[in-house]
Amino acid sequence: MHNLPNINPALLQQPDNAQVFADKPSAHKPRILLLYGSLRQRSFSRLVTEEAARLLDAMGAEIRIFNPAGLPLPDSEDVSHPKVAELRELVEWCEGMVWCSPERHGAMTGIMKTQIDWIPLSLGAVRPTQGKTLAVMQVCGGSQSFNTVNQMRVLGRWMRMLTIPNQSSVAKAYQEFDDNDRMKPSPYYDRIVDVMEELVKFTLLVRDRSGYLVDRYSERKESAEAVATRVNQSTM
Numbered sequence: 707m708h709n710l711p712n713i714n715p716a717l718l719q720q721p722d723n724a725q726v727f728a729d730k731p732s733a734h735k736p737r738i739l740l741l742y743g744s745l746r747q748r749s750f751s752r753l754v755t756e757e758a759a760r761l762l763d764a765m766g767a768e769i770r771i772f773n774p775a776g777l778p779l780p781d782s783e784d785v786s787h788p789k790v791a792e793l794r795e796l797v798e799w800c801e802g803m804v805w806c807s808p809e810r811h812g813a814m815t816g817i818m819k820t821q822i823d824w825i826p827l828s829l830g831a832v833r834p835t836q837g838k839t840l841a842v843m844q845v846c847g848g849s850q851s852f853n854t855v856n857q858m859r860v861l862g863r864w865m866r867m868l869t870i871p872n873q874s875s876v877a878k879a880y881q882e883f884d885d886n887d888r889m890k891p892s893p894y895y896d897r898i899v900d901v902m903e904e905l906v907k908f909t910l911l912v913r914d915r916s917g918y919l920v921d922r923y924s925e926r927k928e929s930a931e932a933v934a935t936r937v938n939q940s941t942m
Contacts, residue, residue: 739800743807743818750879802839837916850877
């Protein structure tokens with residue numbers, strides 16, 4: 707019926723509701739990991755991250771915030787380094803992530819990129835980021851821009867994460883916090899509420915179906931060819 711000479715029809719997946727909805731929905735709280743991109747004593751990316759964490763907690767999520775202090779530069783230490791091991795364990799634990807970075811020289815900070823660079827695309831047979839949700843946010847010292855969130859979106863896609871449509875960019879962040887380091891009421895704050903709300907919704911929709919959503923023909927084909935090679939070798 708279909709003229710697809712370069713396709714193995716046995717490996718071509720058809721939409722199947724049974725596959726999508728077969729698993730029993732998870733009952734635990736959505737697990738969200740938050741990363742921020744500054745080591746300053748009064749870091750506005752950290753303060754925004756903490757506000758986001760409070761919102762996620764109020765929305766029923768289980769949250770963890772990773773402190774990047776002490777994390778070595780990529781490849782300067784072994785993966786057994788305590789901070790690297792901590793970060794990787796948290797990435798495996800979570801079902802969704804929040805990345806919040808200051809904009810520095812029109813880009814994310816080196817602190818933010820270092821954290822992302824320590825997260826592998828695969829750990830043995832496990833892909834720790836694939837199919838997980840991601841929300842991206844940035845803080846600006848001056849006028850509003852979107853350079854950093856755009857960069858992080860590219861990285862999220864590269865790491866096979868499902869980056870939600872909404873995002874946050876806080877301009878002149880130093881004006882948005884009171885003396886107790888709490889964010890003042892503003893449209894910027896309301897946008898962060900929107901982003902966290904959307905992240906929780908997407909995480910609940912995706913977490914039990916991520917395996918189905920990221921299942922790829924090319925990978926099924928590669929696995930089938932590897933099995934066939936092993937079978938042929940064993941019969942020689």
